[in-house]
Amino acid sequence: MFENISWQSYWTLIAVLSIGYYLTVYLLYFRKGLANRFQTQNLSVEDLPKTSPSTFISDNENIDKAELQAQSCLDEINAFFEEKKKSKTDKNELLHGLHGIARKYSPLKDSPYSDTLSNITITQAESICSVHLGVDEVKAVWLE
Known part of the structure; x- marks a missing residue:
């Protein structure tokens, strides 16, 4: 039975089985992350916090001074x-x-x-x- 299989068919089967195995493992372990990746968030401009660039810069300067x-x-x-x-x-x-x-x-x-x-x-x-x-x-x- 195994004498009729060519090397090309053998390696193709091994590659397909390996890809299938790793794809299954990936989907089992990372399905929540995968679902979050494709989930769209509906954010509008009104939902974003209103900050002026000057307050952002001054906060960064205070953090930088304390860190230094x-x-x-x-x-x-x-x-x-x-x-x-x-x-x-x-x-x-x-x-x-x-x-x-x-x-x-x-x-x-x-x-x-x-x-x-x-x-x-x-x-x-x-x-x-x-x-x-x-x-x-x-x-x-x-x-x-």
């Missing part, structure tokens, strides 16, 4: 820990130095970046200086 300040603060924290790595420091000395940095970047204490900066500070203190700082201690640095 957070990046600058992060760079200073990293430099501070790299400097403290060279000398043996205790917890109070670290907290005092971090308080100076936090005072310099006081607008960041109420920003969305404050938790991230606190977590990075805790991680850097443990990994670089082998000093365990608690979350409350680091938050107190930002609040003072």
